[in-house]
Amino acid sequence: MMKAILIRACGSFGLVFFIFGFIARLIAIEGFFLWIAYAQLFLGVAMMAIYLGSFYKDSLKAVASNRERLYAAIGGALFVFCVIGLNVVAHSNFGERRFDMTANKIHSLSVETKQILRQLEEPIQIMSFVVHPQVRQHAKRLVDRYTYESTQISFREVDPNLDPPLLERFQVSENQVLVYNPSRESSSVLSADQLSEQGLTMAIYRVAAGTTPTVYFLQGSGESELESQGATGLLILKILMEREGYQVRPLALSLGTEIPEDADAVVLWGPSRSLPPFYEEVLLSYLEAGGDLVIGLSPIYNPNLRELSPTGLERLLSEFGVSAPSRFVVQEIAARQARTSSFIWQAFGVDLASHPITDAFADEPNAMFQFRFALPILFESESDELQSVSLVSTNEQTRLSSDVSGLLESRSPRLDEESGPFSLARLIVRRRENQEESRLILFANPNFVQNSEIQSGFNRELFLGAVDYLTERDQAQFIRPRSFQSSTLDLTDSQRMGVFFASIFLFPQLIMLFGLGVWTFRRSRQ
Template sequence: MKTIKRKKIWQYLFLFGPFLFVVGLTSGLVSGNWGAISLAFLIAGIVISGLWLLWQSQKSNWWKSRSTQAGTNALVAILAVLVILGLINFLGTRYHLRADLTEAQLFTLAPQSQELVRGLQQPVKIWIFDVNRNSQDQELLENYQRQSSNFRFEYVDPQARPGLAEKFGVKDYGEVYLESGDKRQLVQTVNENERLSEVRLTNRLQQITTSTTAKVYFLQGHGEHPISTGEGGISQATQGLSDKNYTTSPLNLTENPKVPEDAAVVVVAGPKRELFDAEVKALQNYLDGGGNVLLMIDPNTDPKLNNLLQEWGVRLDNRLAVDVSGAGVGLGPAAPIITDYGQHPITKDFGQGISFYRLARPLEITPVAGIEATPLLRTKPYPNSWAESDLQSEKLEFNSDQDLKGPLTLGVALDKKLSAKAQSIPTLTTSPSPSPTSEGQASPTPTTSPLPSPTPEAQTSPTPPTEEKSEQPATEARLVVLGNSDFATNGLFQQQLNGDVFLNSVTWLSQQNQQLLSIRPKEPNNRRINLTNVQASFLTLSSLLFLPLIGLVTAAVIWWRRR
C-alpha cells in the first residue's frame, strides 16, 4: 500500500512540469521581458516534463497503450492548430490586405503620400493633443503608418502631460504637430467641423523631411497678376507654393535685367503689356543656362515673347478657344472645359478630372530638334470646340474659312537637354556670389531680395532649414506655356483641378526630385436625386398605393384560381 501511494505522489509531482512551463511563458509574454525568473520557470517546467517522459518510457507498455496514443494525437492536433493560428496572426500583422470599394477611394492614400512615407529615411511622429479620438482621423493616420515603420502617431491629453504640451507650445485642444528629430511643425488644428487633412499632412511631412527650399519668382511690372489677396491676385497660388516648401518673391527685370541665381522657377502670370527687349533677353539667357520658366499668356495680349517661344517651337494663336460643352454647368462658350490631359508628370494623375480656363488662346506646336514637347491640355474635338477668329461677334459660330477646328492645345510642357558648353543656373544658393560666364552668355548676378525665412508655423526648432547651393550643374531647361492665366487667380485656383495644374507645373519646372506633385482632397461623389413635386408625389403614391394594390390583386387572383 505504501509503495502504491508513493508512486501516485510522484505522478502528481510531475504535473508541476507543464504548470511551471505555462507560468514562465505567461510571465514573459505579459511583461515583455524575458528575465531570469521567466527563464527559470520555463527551464524547470521543461526539465520536470522531460523527466516524466523518461520515466514513462521505461514502462514497456506505456507508449503502446491506446490512451497514450490517443493523448499524443490530441496533443499533436492542439499544437498544430496553435502553430497555424500563430502563422495566420503573424502573416496578418506583417502583410495587410485591404480593399477600398468606395468610388472616390476615400480610404486610400494618394500615390504621392504613399511614395513620400515609404521613402522616409528617419522616424517621424504625429502628436495629436486632444482627449477625443476621432475615428476618421485615426483611420487616416493608420493608413500612413501602414506605409512605413518610420511613421508613428500618438494622442496626448495636454492636461495629463503639461510638460510635453509646453514643449510644443500647445495653445488649444485639437492641435496636431509633426516631429522629426529636433524639428517640430504645426500641421493644423482639428475640431468637429474640420478633420485631419491628408493634403496638409503630406505637405507638412514633405517640408520637415527636406532641408532645402526652392525659390519661385513672379515677374511684375507689365500688368501681371499681383502676389496679393483680392480679385485678380494670385495669393492662393503663392500660399499653395508655400505649403509645398517653396518661397515666392516678385521679380522686376527693369531694375536689373538678369534673373537671380537662386531662382528655381520664373513665373510670368498674364502680362498685359509688352516686355522690354532686355527683359526677354534675360529670360532667354536664364533658359539657355538651365533655367525653368512658366508662361501664362492670355488672349488679346502681346508680351513680345515671340522670339523666345520660336526657339522652343511654340506659337501663340491670336484666336479665342471656344467650347460649347460647358453650357450645362453654367460656363459660357469662352470657358473651355478640359478633361483630356497629356501623358506627363504634370497631368499623369488627373484622369478624367475637370479644369477650366476662361478666355484662353490656342497654342501651335512645331517640332524642334533637341526639344521634347508634350501637350498638357487639349479641348474636345469639333463641333464642341474650335478657335474663333471673330472676337467682336456676339454670337460665336464656326467659320470654316477663318476658324480652326478642335481639338485645340491650350498648354504644353517642353524639355530641352543642354549641351556641355551650356552654363547652368543654380537653383538653390546660400550666398549671392556670381558664377563665371560661358562664351556668348551673360553672367547671372544676384539681386537685393532678402533670403527666404521660414513661416511662423513652419518651424519651432532652434535650427530652421537652410538653403543649400546646388553642386550639380543643370542638365536641362524646362518651359511650360499655358494659353490662360485666369485659372490661377483667387477664387478659381481652388476650383476643380485648376490649382493642381499650376502647382504641378511649378513642381515639375523646379526639377526638385524630392518635391511631390499636388494632391487633391478626396470627397464623396454626390449621388442624391433631386425630385420635383410631381415626381415626389408619384413616388409616394406608387410606393404606398400602387405597389401594395398590385400585390393584393395578384394574391386575390391566385386565391380565386386555387379555389
C-alpha cells in the same frame, strides 16, 4: 443535497473564472478591465478552494475511476484554449489585417504614401499637441495608419500644459501636430485643418528630404494676385502648393533686379497689361542660366477694341519657337435637333499627351479642360535646339478668330480659315551648346487655376503636375485629396477594449457557465 450541488458548482465555476482571469491578466489588459481580471482570479481561487476543501478525497477517487471523463474534460479545455488563442492572435498586431472595401480606398493609405514610407531611411517622430477630444482622436487614428505601415514612424501625444519647454523648443502651439526628423533636425508643423493624409504625407516627405522647392510668382504688373480671394486670384492655388510641400513666394520685378538663386521655378500668370521691357530681359537671363518658367497667357485688349495688344513677351516666345498670340481659339458646338452648329468663345482640351505631367489623369474618361478666351500656342517647328510636346490640345471642331470686337460684344465670332486641333498647353525645352537646359511651359489662358475654377475637373492636377515636373519631383509621389463618401463607426480606446474583452472573455464565459450550470443541475437529479 442542495449544499453538495452548490459546492460542485463552485468548483466548476471557479475553474472557469480562474482560467479566464489568468488569460486576461496575461495579455496585459489595462484600466477597468484589469480590475475585472483580478476579481475573476480571486473569485476563481476562492470557489475552487471551497470545492477542494469539501470534496478533496472524493475528487481523488473520481479522478481515478473516471479516466474517460477526465480525458474528455482535458480535450474540452484544450479546445477552449485554442479558441481563445486564435482570438488573441486575431486581436494582436501579428494577426491584424485591414481591409478597405470602399471604391476609392478612403480608409487606407494611398499607394503613393506607402511608397514614401517604404523609402524612409531615418526615424520620423510625430508629436500631437492637440487638446480638442475629437481632433485628438482623428489625429491618433490617422497616424495609426502610418505606424502600421512603417516602423520608422513613431507617435507620441503631448499635453501642452504639462510640457511648455517642448512647445518652445519646436515653436508649436496648442492643437498642432509636429513632424520631426531627429537625424536632420528638420521639422514641419501641421494645424488642425491640415490633418489629412495629403498634409501628413507631405510633411513626412519634407522632413525626410530636408529640402523644400521654392516657386516664385511674379507680382505687380497686372498678374493674377497670389493672396487674392477674388474669382481671378490665386489664393487657393497657393494653399494647395504649400500643402504639397512648396514654398510659394511673391516676387516683384523692377529694373535691375534678378530672379533669386533659390528659385526652382518662376510663374508669370495672367498679366492683364503689356509688360515693361525689363520684364522680358530678366526672364530671358533667367532662362539662359537654366531656369524654368511657367506662363499663363492672357489676352490684352487694344484700346480701340479691335485687336490684341502686344504682351511684352514677343522676343521670349520667339526664341522658344512660339508665335506671338493674336487670335482666339473658338469651339464648335453642334445643335442636334436643329442639325446646325455654332461657335463659342471657349476651347475644350480633350487630347492629352503621354507625358509625366499628364500621366496621372491621362487615362481618366472625363479628363477635359475648359479654357475661356484661349490663345493658341502655335509652335513653329522643332530643331536640334528646341524640343516641344503639346500637353493638352483641342479636337478638330475648333477654329481661330481674330474678331476681338465680336468677343467683347458677346456675339458669334467671325472665323479664320485655320481649323484645329490647337495646343492649349505646351512644354518647350531649349538645349544650347555649353549652356544649361531651360524649360518653358505655356498655358492658353490663366482662368483654369484661378480661384473660381481650380477645383473643377483635373485643373489643379494639370498645373501641379507641370510644377512637379519642372522642380524634378516625381508627381506619382504626391497625393491629391480623395472624396469621402462612406459611413464609419468610430470607437474610443476604451470602447474598443470593451468589445475585445466581451468577445474573448465575457461571452465565452457566459456560454461555459450556462453549460456547466445545466450539467450540474441535471446530474443532481440523477
